[in-house]
Amino acid sequence: xxxxxxxxxxxxxxxxxxxxxxxxxxxxxxxxxxxxxxxxxxxxxxxxxxxxxxxxxxxxxxxxxxxxxxxxxxxxxxxxxxxxxxxxxxxxxxxxxxxxxxxxxxxxxxxxxxxxxxxxxxxxxxxxxxxxxxxxxxxxxxxxxxxxxxxxxxxxxxxxxxxxxxxxxxxxxxxxxxxxxxxxxxxxxxxxxxxxxxxxxxxxxxxxxxxxxxxxxxxxxxxxxxxxxxxxxxxxxxxxxxxxxxxxxxxxxxxxxxxxxxxxxx
Amino acid sequence: xxxxxxxxxxxxxxxxxxxxxxxxxxxxxxxxxxxxxxxxxxxxxxxxxxxxxxxxxxxxxxxxxxxxxxxxxxxxxxxxxxxxxxxxxxxxxxxxxxxxxxxxxxxxxxxxxxxxxxxxxxxxxxxxxxxxxxxxxxxxxxxxxxxxxxxxxxxxxxxxxxxxxxxxxxxxxxxxxxxxxxxxxxxxxxxxxxxxxxxxxxxxxxxxxxxxxxxxxxxxxxxxxxxxxxxxxxxxxxxxxxxxxxxxxxxxxx
Numbered sequence: 001x002x003x004x005x006x007x008x009x010x011x012x013x014x015x016x017x018x019x020x021x022x023x024x025x026x027x028x029x030x031x032x033x034x035x036x037x038x039x040x041x042x043x044x045x046x047x048x049x050x051x052x053x054x055x056x057x058x059x060x061x062x063x064x065x066x067x068x069x070x071x072x073x074x075x076x077x078x079x080x081x082x083x084x085x086x087x088x089x090x091x092x093x094x095x096x097x098x099x100x101x102x103x104x105x106x107x108x109x110x111x112x113x114x115x116x117x118x119x120x121x122x123x124x125x126x127x128x129x130x131x132x133x134x135x136x137x138x139x140x141x142x143x144x145x146x147x148x149x150x151x152x153x154x155x156x157x158x159x160x161x162x163x164x165x166x167x168x169x170x171x172x173x174x175x176x177x178x179x180x181x182x183x184x185x186x187x188x189x190x191x192x193x194x195x196x197x198x199x200x201x202x203x204x205x206x207x208x209x210x211x212x213x214x215x216x217x218x219x220x221x222x223x224x225x226x227x228x229x230x231x232x233x234x235x236x237x238x239x240x241x242x243x244x245x246x247x248x249x250x251x252x253x254x255x256x257x258x259x260x261x262x263x264x265x266x
Numbered sequence: 267x268x269x270x271x272x273x274x275x276x277x278x279x280x281x282x283x284x285x286x287x288x289x290x291x292x293x294x295x296x297x298x299x300x301x302x303x304x305x306x307x308x309x310x311x312x313x314x315x316x317x318x319x320x321x322x323x324x325x326x327x328x329x330x331x332x333x334x335x336x337x338x339x340x341x342x343x344x345x346x347x348x349x350x351x352x353x354x355x356x357x358x359x360x361x362x363x364x365x366x367x368x369x370x371x372x373x374x375x376x377x378x379x380x381x382x383x384x385x386x387x388x389x390x391x392x393x394x395x396x397x398x399x400x401x402x403x404x405x406x407x408x409x410x411x412x413x414x415x416x417x418x419x420x421x422x423x424x425x426x427x428x429x430x431x432x433x434x435x436x437x438x439x440x441x442x443x444x445x446x447x448x449x450x451x452x453x454x455x456x457x458x459x460x461x462x463x464x465x466x467x468x469x470x471x472x473x474x475x476x477x478x479x480x481x482x483x484x485x486x487x488x489x490x491x492x493x494x495x496x497x498x499x500x501x502x503x504x505x506x507x508x509x510x511x512x513x514x515x516x517x518x519x520x
Contacts, residue, residue, distance in 0.1 A: 051360050053519060076362040083353030089280070091287040100283075103276040104361045106269075132287065 001028040004156050004188045005050065009059035011212075012045050019045040021212035022059065027156070027205070030186045032178070034199040037209035038242050043192045044160065046209070050190070051081045051158055064155045077105070080149030080157040084164055086141045090134035094125055094144050097133060098151060105152035112151070119147035122184070123177055139170025143177055150181070157181075159191040163198060171198075178202055196234035206234075208241045216241040273363045277371020282378060292379065296386040299334045303327065303390050306454075315455070320397075320485075327391045328480035329453030332473055334383045335412055336447060339376045339419035341440050343427030346372075350518045359516060366512035369421060373508070376420035377413035384412050397486040404483040407493065411479040414500045418472055421507040428514040452477050475499050 005027035012020045020042040027033045035043045048054040050061055052072035060069045063078050088097050098119060102112035120126045123143040133141060142162060149157060162178070163171040179202065181187045193199050199206055200220050207217040216223060216237070224232045227240055285292060307323045307330075316322050349355045358368055388405075391398055423440070430436050450464055451473040457465055468474045475496040482488045 053356060053359055053516070073362060076360060079360065081357060081360040083356050085351075085353040087353035087357055089284065089354075091284050092280070096283055100276060100280050101361070103279075104273065104358075104363055106362070 001030070003027070004029050004031075005033075005061065005063055005190065007046075007050075007059065007061040010046070010049060010056055010061050011058045012042075012049060012054060013057045018212050020049065020209075023209075023212075023214055025207055025214065025217070027188060027190060029188055030182065031204045032182055032189045032191065032202050034203040034206045035190065035192045035209060036194075036196075036199055036206060036238060040211075041209040041242070042212040043209055045212075047158055047160055047190070047192060051079055052076055077152065078155045080152070080154035082142070082145045082149050082157070082159050082162060084160040086138060086145070086165070088133045088136075088141050088144050088148070091132060093130050093132055094120070094136070094140075095129045097144060098148055101148045102151050107152060115151050119151060122180070123147045124173075137170060138166040139173045142166060142170065142174050146174075146177065146181070150185075150187070153185075154187075156188045156190060159189060161193055162191060163193070163195060171195075175202060196238055200234040208238065210242040270364050270367050273367035274371045274374065277358075277363075277368055278374045278378070281372065281375030285375075285379065292382045295334070295338060295379065295383050298337065299330050299383060299387055300390060302330045302333070303387070303394065307394070310454075323391075323394050324396045324485055325456075325481075326454050327387065327394075327396050328484045329451075329477055331384060331387045331408075331412065331480055331484070332415065332451070332477045333448055333453050334387070335380045335415045335476070336419055336473055337444065338379050338383065339416045340423050340444050340447070342372070342376050342420035343423035343425075344433060344436055344440070346424050346427045346515075346518055347431065347433050347436060355515075356519055359519065364512070365515045366508055369424060369511040369515055370417070370508050372424065373417040373420045373511075374413070377416035380412050380416045381409070384409065391484075398484060399486045399488075407483040407497075408480055411476055411483070411497065411500065414497070414504055415472070415476040417504050418476075418500060418507060421504070421511045424511050425507065425514055428511070428518045431518060447471060447473050450474075452481075472500065472503055 003026055005025070007023050007025050010020060010023040011018065023046060035046060037043050045054065049056050050063070050068060052068055052075050056069055060067050062068070063075050066074050066078065068075050088094075095116065098116045099112070102116060107115060120129050123146065125140060125144060125147070128136060128140060133144065136144065146157070146159070146162070159178070163174050166174065175198065178189065182189065191202070203220055205218070206220055206223055208215050216226070218226065220234065223237045224234065227236055229236065303323070303326070307326050310326070311322045314322070316325055346355065359365075388398065426439055427436050430439060450467040450471050452468060453473065457468050457474070460468060479493055479496045479500075482490050482493050
């Protein structure tokens with residue numbers, strides 16, 4: 001199976017603080033790879049480096065064989081990224097949001113229209129396509145954003161906490177569509193989440209980060225079995241490997257950011 | 267280069283679509299220049315401040331257009347901070363779009379927001395019997411100067427936003443900058459009557475060069491001698507600021 005993402009000693013330092021410490025991971029084509037860990041474990045920094053938003057302090061990573069440190073511009077055509085907050089343009093329609101991204105990704109106009117219609121159908125958004133995004137539910141916006149980041153058929157899709165802030169119906173619809181993406185297109189996905197059930201349900205592979213270091217990695221079943229405890233859940237695995245409580249997950253900044261998004265989209 | 271131009275237009279198209287979906291902002295933008303022309307202009311006219319060289323309302327009309335452009339553009343940076351907080355900036359930075367195209371695309375939309383204001387000011391000036399030069403070439407020169415000044419001040423604003431990074435600090439700095447830029451220009455009084463130190467400031471103020479072009483081209487019987495020189499200065503500043511803005515844009519997310 002082809003390797004889509006590979007990191008080698010990937011590190012990021014901010015002054016004396018080491019946010020990501022010599023990370024080595026490999027993601028194969030078609031995998032849904034989850035990066036888990038407590039706040040400040042380095043997940044976001046790792047994603048920022050892989051999506052070329054941050055330059056590594058040392059080490060490197062390759063997306064489909066292209067170095068993020070040497071050729072970040074080339075890498076950008078190969079990846080799709082959905083940030084944590086709901087960030088579609090609220091005043092524009094769903095169709096317009098997709099249209100502008102098709103143009104940004106250099107998709108020829110005719111081909112772009114076909115892909116947009118296909119994406120709207122795939123994400124069950126045809127009926128709402130010409131309504132302003134601010135009238136959408138959270139789940140619909142997230143699905144629209146995933147469609148947006150898939151238009152150029154990226155080699156790997158980065159989903160940063162895709163269901164944070166969504167109601168249970170929204171969460172369910174996003175999960176279903178992520179699994180559909182894998183089934184229909186064989187899309188390789190790297191996601192971060194704080195919801196252990198999400199990681200367990202969606203992932204083919206899970207890696208735990210703690211204080212910038214990779215502390216455990218394997219399939220969900222392997223990780224649960226590694227605890228040698230009957231009926232172990234992914235929460236148990238999380239606590240065991242990161243030595244932190246799952247309850248104290250979200251810091252003030254994250255909650256505030258989420259509230260802001262909710263109020264913006266009415 | 268073609269990629270740069272195409273991507274710039276995509277970003278501008280996005281902003282234009284936003285304006286069409288919600289034109290309230292454009293309507294509100296016309297209120298302030300209307301008040302300046304109708305109240306301030308009419309009252310000051312009575313004091314004959316120009317010593318008969320030209321009616322004061324004629325003198326101030328190009329100044330008020332430049333002021334509107336400045337006010338529309340100088341708070342543009344706050345949108346960048348807002349979009350950063352929403353994750354939009356990150357999303358755009360991850361696309362294969364040159365940073366300079368992101369910066370210029372946004373800046374051009376400030377220019378587009380200034381065009382309705384320019385139209386309203388022309389209409390009001392016509393009604394107030396300002397001796398307008400309505401030759402197509404002159405209107406085009408005014409349009410060019412308005413768009414360039416919008417690009418210049420909005421990019422300047424974006425650079426500040428990328429440096430200060432928070433809304434609160436940005437609002438503070440924006441307030442501090444606006445009035446000095448306005449007062450240290452020839453918008454509502456001629457440079458000749460300024461104290462020496464203010465004259466020096468006004469010569470390094472890009473708003474002065476904008477107003478020079480506007481005054482030469484909007485009004486009848488004005489010297490056109492320095493129009494190309496002043497447009498050239500604005501152009502060089504625009505290019506410089508866009509390059510700096512492109513280099514700093516990423517800083518806003520870190």
